[in-house]
Amino acid sequence: MCYVASMIDDDHSAPLLRVRGITKSFAGVQALQGVDLDVRAAEVHCVLGQNGAGKSTLIKVLSGVHHPDGGVIRWQGDEVTIAHPVAALGMGIATMYQELDVVDGLTIAENIFLGHERAAGGVLKVAEANRAARELLVRLGHGNLSPSTEVGRLSAANKQIVSMARALSHDTKLIIMDEPSAVLDSEEVRNLFRVIRELTAQGVAVVYISHRLEEIRQIGDRITVIKDGRSMAVGLSAQDTPTAELITLMTGRAVANVFPDRVPVPADAPVLIDITGLGLRGQFADVSLSVRAGEIVGLAGLVGSGRSEILETIYGARKATAGQVTVTGSRLTAGSVRAAVHAGIGLAPEERKSQGLILDEQVYRNVTLATFARFARGGFLDERRERQVSLEQMNALELRPADPDRATRTLSGGNQQKVLLARWLVHGTKVLLLDEPTRGVDVGARAEIYALIRRLAAAGTAIILVSSEIEEVIGLADRVLVIGDGEVLSTTDADAIDERGVLDLVMKGAAT
Amino acid sequence: MSEQNEAVTAGDQTQPPSGVGQKSVGQNRPSVFRRILSGSVGRNLGLVIALVLLGIVGTITAGDRFASVDNLLTIIRFASIIGVISIGLTFVITAGGIDLSVGSVMGLSTVVASLAAVQAAATQSSWILMVLIPLGVGLAAGLVNGIVIAYGNVVAFMATLAMLVAARGLAELISGRRTQIVIETGFLQFTRSDVIGVPLLIWIFLIVAVLAWFLLNRTTFGRRTVAIGGNREATRLAGIRVKRHLVYVYLLSGLTAGIAGIMMLGRTTAGTSTHGGLYELDAIAAVVVGGTLLIGGRGTIVGTVLGVLIFSTLTNVFTQNNLDTSVQQITKGLIIVIAVLLQQRFASRGPSGT
Numbered sequence: 043m044c045y046v047a048s049m050i051d052d053d054h055s056a057p058l059l060r061v062r063g064i065t066k067s068f069a070g071v072q073a074l075q076g077v078d079l080d081v082r083a084a085e086v087h088c089v090l091g092q093n094g095a096g097k098s099t100l101i102k103v104l105s106g107v108h109h110p111d112g113g114v115i116r117w118q119g120d121e122v123t124i125a126h127p128v129a130a131l132g133m134g135i136a137t138m139y140q141e142l143d144v145v146d147g148l149t150i151a152e153n154i155f156l157g158h159e160r161a162a163g164g165v166l167k168v169a170e171a172n173r174a175a176r177e178l179l180v181r182l183g184h185g186n187l188s189p190s191t192e193v194g195r196l197s198a199a200n201k202q203i204v205s206m207a208r209a210l211s212h213d214t215k216l217i218i219m220d221e222p223s224a225v226l227d228s229e230e231v232r233n234l235f236r237v238i239r240e241l242t243a244q245g246v247a248v249v250y251i252s253h254r255l256e257e258i259r260q261i262g263d264r265i266t267v268i269k270d271g272r273s274m275a276v277g278l279s280a281q282d283t284p285t286a287e288l289i290t291l292m293t294g295r296a297v298a299n300v301f302p303d304r305v306p307v308p309a310d311a312p313v314l315i316d317i318t319g320l321g322l323r324g325q326f327a328d329v330s331l332s333v334r335a336g337e338i339v340g341l342a343g344l345v346g347s348g349r350s351e352i353l354e355t356i357y358g359a360r361k362a363t364a365g366q367v368t369v370t371g372s373r374l375t376a377g378s379v380r381a382a383v384h385a386g387i388g389l390a391p392e393e394r395k396s397q398g399l400i401l402d403e404q405v406y407r408n409v410t411l412a413t414f415a416r417f418a419r420g421g422f423l424d425e426r427r428e429r430q431v432s433l434e435q436m437n438a439l440e441l442r443p444a445d446p447d448r449a450t451r452t453l454s455g456g457n458q459q460k461v462l463l464a465r466w467l468v469h470g471t472k473v474l475l476l477d478e479p480t481r482g483v484d485v486g487a488r489a490e491i492y493a494l495i496r497r498l499a500a501a502g503t504a505i506i507l508v509s510s511e512i513e514e515v516i517g518l519a520d521r522v523l524v525i526g527d528g529e530v531l532s533t534t535d536a537d538a539i540d541e542r543g544v545l546d547l548v549m550k551g552a553a554t
Numbered sequence: 555m556s557e558q559n560e561a562v563t564a565g566d567q568t569q570p571p572s573g574v575g576q577k578s579v580g581q582n583r584p585s586v587f588r589r590i591l592s593g594s595v596g597r598n599l600g601l602v603i604a605l606v607l608l609g610i611v612g613t614i615t616a617g618d619r620f621a622s623v624d625n626l627l628t629i630i631r632f633a634s635i636i637g638v639i640s641i642g643l644t645f646v647i648t649a650g651g652i653d654l655s656v657g658s659v660m661g662l663s664t665v666v667a668s669l670a671a672v673q674a675a676a677t678q679s680s681w682i683l684m685v686l687i688p689l690g691v692g693l694a695a696g697l698v699n700g701i702v703i704a705y706g707n708v709v710a711f712m713a714t715l716a717m718l719v720a721a722r723g724l725a726e727l728i729s730g731r732r733t734q735i736v737i738e739t740g741f742l743q744f745t746r747s748d749v750i751g752v753p754l755l756i757w758i759f760l761i762v763a764v765l766a767w768f769l770l771n772r773t774t775f776g777r778r779t780v781a782i783g784g785n786r787e788a789t790r791l792a793g794i795r796v797k798r799h800l801v802y803v804y805l806l807s808g809l810t811a812g813i814a815g816i817m818m819l820g821r822t823t824a825g826t827s828t829h830g831g832l833y834e835l836d837a838i839a840a841v842v843v844g845g846t847l848l849i850g851g852r853g854t855i856v857g858t859v860l861g862v863l864i865f866s867t868l869t870n871v872f873t874q875n876n877l878d879t880s881v882q883q884i885t886k887g888l889i890i891v892i893a894v895l896l897q898q899r900f901a902s903r904g905p906s907g908t
């Protein structure tokens with residue numbers, strides 16, 4: 043750790059933000075045990091670390107949500123205590139939280155100016171707020187969104203845009219972004235980077251958190267790595283530090299290449315799921331696809347192209363208006379999740395917070411949410427068995443901390459995602475539908491999850507995978523379907539196509 | 555960033571599972587006490603303390619008049635009818651719903667069961683008829699509530715408010731706003747009987763509470779109820795038939811209203827449309843003071859029972875001391891606010907998200 047000291051000493055220009063030795067614990071969990079961070083004006087400072095390393099906790103300390111137990115925060119040279127979020131905003135620190143924090147019932151404009159409404163004597167100036175909101179949206183490349191749209195009707199990606207617009211609506215010197223790209227597709231990430239460059243050109247500093255190393259390379263200036271609540275390296279160069287070194291700093295070990303080898307699907311493998319002419323009026327049409335045991339089929343496309351809707355319709359969460367789904371020979375009732383689950387289909391949905399997890403429940407209850415009735419005897423729960431089975435899956439997925447009784451809310455984002463995966467591993471699921479399975483999951487765990495998905499396939503599961511990361515679709519799937527605007531644009535073997543090729547198809551689809 | 559730090563973390567890494575295990579064991583060890591505290595006793599500790607305090611106040615102010623076996627039985631008997639209603643309501647609230655119709659459905663069930671024609675039929679066949687009819691009325695109302703809410707997508711507050719008004723109106727209509735005296739002796743004998751010195755009403759309360767505790771905490775039905783209240787969409791996507799389950803939950807609430815109707819008929823020996831007026835508010839207060847989250851996702855039968863007992867003890871203390879009922883109302887209001895404030899402290903959830 044020798045470069046840590048040297049980096050700090052080399053740092054002659056007084057940083058905008060200087061954090062030393064921050065500690066913070068929650069009921070028994072030492073989340074931060076001494077974190078240092080220096081952020082200079084006009085730089086993009088990336089914070090890297092595994093799930094549960096303490097990144098979100100650190101930024102919540104900086105945004106006034108949590109109060110640190112110890113340590114010093116200097117802001118523009120002065121020692122400060124950040125008492126609450128409003129104080130942080132007053133100082134010029136705006137934050138986009140990891141979990142979307144918009145109010146569904148309010149309009150886009152109302153969300154953007156929540157807490158600092160445009161008003162005169164208590165009377166809202168709606169037109170002015172809408173105008174200002176539109177300006178912000180245009181600046182973010184989303185002039186197509188109407189400021190008076192209710193946020194609850196937006197996709198996750200668009201909610202993220204609103205959250206970003208809100209951060210920009212304050213006069214800020216530092217914007218903290220906690221995994222903003224997790225819900226964005228490649229096009230929107232590019233958009234985000236354009237905005238970030240604009241901001242830094244105006245002298246605003248950005249703290250950027252992401253598990254995608256290639257993004258750090260593209261946008262970052264310097265990197266701070268956090269592991270187990272400690273900063274392992276402060277102010278590394280985002281351009282020159284080798285990936286292997288970053289991974290070792292983050293995980294304490296070397297992680298071999300992420301994608302597992304493909305296992306050829308035997309020619310006589312049975313078709314487990316057969317989808318013919320599936321359609322949902324106004325969303326997508328005529329999707330036909332069959333997946334054999336052991337096969338992974340990836341759906342690539344832009345956010346909003348209808349991929350999630352296709353998965354949800356296969357699963358019965360939306361009622362198909364055309365076509366049919368057959369699992370191992372028997373036809374499923376359209377619009378019945380129960381029939382799908384019964385037939386052996388599992389879905390890990392895209393939005394884990396609103397669609398996947400009961401955040402206030404214990405972890406094991408989330409893991410067994412789809413299966414507790416199978417463990418029960420005569421309607422009576424077998425909680426011991428549930429705990430035991432959950433713990434097995436938690437260990438298999440290296441879910442940390444491996445405590446089935448913990449409230450799911452207190453897990454880090456990536457570990458929450460693992461809970462969701464664990465749910466469908468408890469009982470042999472024949473067909474697994476994965477919607478963004480590695481959103482918010484760190485490099486180490488990502489490799490584990492990829493290996494796990496491959497292992498499941500090798501054991502005879504049919505898998506349909508949706509991901510905004512084209513690299514992930516190509517790296518993991520045997521076959522790639524490119525979806526554009528509710529249509530299947532192409533079906534190709536993953537070997538026969540590369541990232542560029544998929545991107546071209548996606549763009550062509552978007553253009554037509 | 556010393557060498558030492560690195561050594562520690564490196565050590566952690568070589569054996570991640572054991573490192574993790576140690577952490578959680580370390581967390582759990584001093585927690586035998588903590589476990590108890592965070593278990594059902596601890597979560598209800600505040601309520602138990604409140605109840606004990608009320609008991610002390612009662613004993614000091616009213617002496618033996620308060621602290622006698624007879625009076626204690628009176629308190630519990632007084633609590634039993636609202637208690638049974640509150641227990642059914644606990645399920646509804648835990649599932650993220652509300653049932654405002656419980657009191658008026660109970661009233662309706664007493665009216666239907668005490669109709670002259672029904673009583674005559676009961677005398678001819680069996681008094682059991684007068685037990686079955688209130689149950690049927692409660693179930694019917696619960697079924698309507700459940701279907702309108704789950705399949706009609708009507709907000710529970712409005713649907714059950716409509717049921718409250720309609721059931722009250724129906725009860726007035728069929729009784730002609732008259733009080734109908736119960737003369738069926740078999741039924742009266744049954745409902746006014748004692749078992750080992752304890753009145754039947756108390757037994758019913760006890761049995762319903764125990765069964766409900768099992769149902770909520772130990773069965774798939776209970777798990778589904780909590781899950782739906784915690785996150786309806788996630789529960790649906792896990793393959794649970796949420797709508798159907800919600801119908802069951804409202805049926806249960808209707809059933810307990812019907813049971814309360816039988817108890818009311820027995821205690822007052824009369825059926826009238828005014829029975830159960832404002833019971834819904836007392837029941838909601840008891841449930842929420844007991845610690846069930848009004849937004850759903852967490853429910854406690856023990857808490858509800860304690861909540862009901864606190865209110866009935868309070869009433870008893872006031873009556874024993876011949877105090878004004880208005881003062882009693884004010885105290886009740888205070889207790890509700892204080893209890894809810896305390897609950898939030900105890901059950902304080904961490905800040906949301908990671």
Ligand SMILES: Nc1ncnc2c1ncn2[C@@H]1O[C@H](COP(=O)(O)OP(=O)(O)OP(=O)(O)O)[C@@H](O)[C@H]1O
Binds near residue numbers: 068098100904
């Ligand atoms: N409110 C809380 N109560 C208890 N423990 C918490 C709370 N918030 C965070 N933790 C714990 O603190 C640790 C750090 O969590 P944090 O969310 O900061 O991780 P992270 O680095 O942001 O992870 P991710 O990449 O998954 O988002 C974790 O062990 C987490 O379980």
Ligand SMILES: [Mg+2]
Binds near residue numbers: 098099140455908
């Ligand atoms: Mg985080």
